[in-house]
Amino acid sequence: MKPGEIGTRGPAVTEAFDRAAGSYDRLVAANPGYHRHLRSSARRMCLPGAGSGLRLLDAGCGTGASTAALLEVYPHAEIVGVDASAEMLSRARRKDWPESVRFAHAPIESPAEAGVRGPFDGILAAYLIRNVTDPDARLRALRALLRPGGALGVHEYSVQDSLLARATWQAVCCGVIIPSGFAATGDTALFRYLRRSVAEFDGVGRFRRRLAEAGFTAVRTATMTGWQRRIVHTFVAERPVESGRGRDER
Secondary structure (H helix, E strand, C coil), rough: CCCCCCCCCCCCHHHHHHHHHHHHHHHHHCCCCHHHHHHHHHHHHCCCCCCCCEEEEEEEECCHHHHHHHHHHHCCCCCEEEECCHHHHHHHHHCCCCEEEEEECCCCCCCHHHHHCCCCEEEEECCCCHHCCCHHHHHHHHHHHHHEEEEEEEEEEECCCCCHHHHHHHHHHHHHHHHHHCCCCCCCHHHHHHHHHHHHHHHHHHHEEHHHHHHCCEEEEEEHHHCCCCCCEEEEEECCCCCCCCCCCC
């Protein structure tokens, strides 16, 4: 492992995001389709109407790009954004939000530390599960925060199942992401970690099984457009409705 390389997930990744927070929005804005794809994942959750009466959780909200996607698709919902990075949250909070949106600083492992409690009608986790130390435990925890019948949307990289996707990902990282990250921040550790973590993460089939093993049902997937086709995916799954309970029961 090279000096300064991020070798583990969890706290080390949070610290790296803290250091990169000042440049994060500028970097993702240069990624074609980044914000549009987040909105696509929010829509694919298929929550009713414009979100009136719904509570939504943005798990791992970062600087608020995924929060903005939820707000655009479900403008009448109550939205809570949670992130472990204080610096990323600071950037998110500086933006202009309606009163229906609030943010909480807490590790996704224990959002109750910041007063964030379910049930939620929908949870969006964008670029989160790949970065946690125990994906299975985190998925079970997210499931517990959903009401019966509620939807989890996971917006995530997954390249293991496609040789073309793996090759494209490596080429884009080496030719664009790592050099651009260094130019913006003077450091490459986070961007080298991004390359490696995506390459090592579950393929689509394996992650679908992981969701089922965590107790989710109705698992479905869709990919994105442009160069991120077969690289970035939406995974949508539901917390099953318990026998004898309706979808509207809390």
